[in-house]
Amino acid sequence: MTGAHPAALALARRHRLRPWEALPWLLALGWFFAFPRHLGFGTEVLITILFAVSLDLALGYAGIVTLGHAAFFGAGAYTVGMLAKHGIWHEPLTGLALAGAVAAAVGFGSGLVLLRTRGLTLLMLTLCTMALLEEAANLAHAWTGGFDGLDSLPIAPLLGRFEFNPLIPRTQYLYALAVLFLCFAFVRTLVYSPFGQSLTGIRENAPRMHAVGAPVPRRLVVCYTLSAAIAGIAGGIWAQANAYVNLGTLGLDRAATVLIILALGGHGRLYGPFVGAVAYMALAHYLSKIYPTAWQLGLGLLLVVIALFAKNGILGIAAALGPRRRAGA
């Protein structure tokens, strides 16, 4: 009886796949065939989307305000880089799993301490954690290559057959797309689960979650660890696809960029990272061609407009213009 109520039906149906959800994947496959000379850029976009998806899980869904998410991207990238460069491990798929595991361990360890705090304190502590890792990577020169990083990483062919050719990055592109698809499917399942619902509860009102008996710190640590693992996987692919790793993977620049991408696309929405990453990287690409010296000014202006008039990003605008429904959520 009660299951027939529109609200219950909406809840029971919200996780269902909608036809338009095929669009990003069709476009990504279309890019592969239509722009074979721009697969390097395409791979970079796919990796950035994956990184932004990981941030969306922590920030968009659980409300964990972080400015240090590149710590996990870098942890994954350096895991792949150091294992390959020192001749310990070259196989890409297991290497990627290791990258995810190491980043998850970093996320779990730092999360246990950091997630007891909130707001500005949390923001500063995530930033500090990332800065510490960056400095550690800088100092451990023998292992990490220090400031120069590690280049010419020997990565074995994917599945023993497909070479990672830096000039024709076809393997990299399809590999990044496949990993993005799997990770996204996982995150999508997660956010529609009761666990995901409880994360949105923590985001919306953490004190109330305590008052309904939820183990809030534990939930946040689990979420942060999963998010870190996905960020580490993104970093791992980045190192494999580019065959190098440097301090930039751990830097504030990367952490801030992914935050901007999420704000631009719309946080707490599954497809915000897709829209944000494509919009940001396309804009950065073309603006830097037109105004090589001042291209960041254009991005800055766009961000000001988004921050002032569209707090939920591009997808938020789309949802407001479209029929009244819970877009993307």
Place this chain on the structure above:
Amino acid sequence: MSAPPLEAGAPPTKTAAPLLETRALSRSFGALTAARDVDFRLEPGARHALIGPNGAGKTTFVNLLTGVLAPSSGAILLKGRDITRVAQAERVKLGIARTFQINRLFRGLTVLENVYIAVAERTGVAPSKWRPAGLRRPVVDEAMALLESLKLASDAARRIAELPYGRQRLVELAIALGLRPEVLLLDEPAAGVPSAESHIILDAVAALPADIAVLIIDHDMDLIFRFARRITVLVSGAVFASGTPAEIGANAAVRAVYLGQASHG
């Protein structure tokens, strides 16, 4: 009103055992004593009101009972078990739920999702990461049934931010009831609700299941005297008087301290 029939062989004192009890409960904030040696008993199925002037420490007392605050000294017992050091979330599992004086709702979520979260926590579904939340029929059905009993079903699909304040106060109550508490602490349930709408809240409070022990804080004397079967008056963090509504109403000292003051403004 009448006590439930005793089980055969049960000692007669059993009915007198309080559900929730505090012993010399105190809490200071620096020089301010917000709770001072409070001895308090809440009986099973009670309708108990806690009144007192502003700043008397009523909300502090609720925060102590729920574990938001730790007492400076004293003890809290639930069914005879010392829960003074038990964490807030664990006390909820033991059957203590509360509402807030100022709404603490999941504003971006729908009314149904708000109640779903509470029911999912209580039933242990919440940590599950695989099957979609909306397909957990027992949780959804229970949340919907609760909304229907509070006449909120018509708003189930609306977000909290779209609701009038009075309806939001009902969602406060619905979330707490979704926890199936044995002890329900209502911190000014009708606070902030326009008087034209407040009867909705009062009716809902009056219709609470009889087996839940309710402690209600409010300034509305009509509500208190209509609803409560026992009243405790708190002044400066200490119990000033305790008794039936008739006793409290006839207590000259209480009238001087509290009721008189209220009638002046």
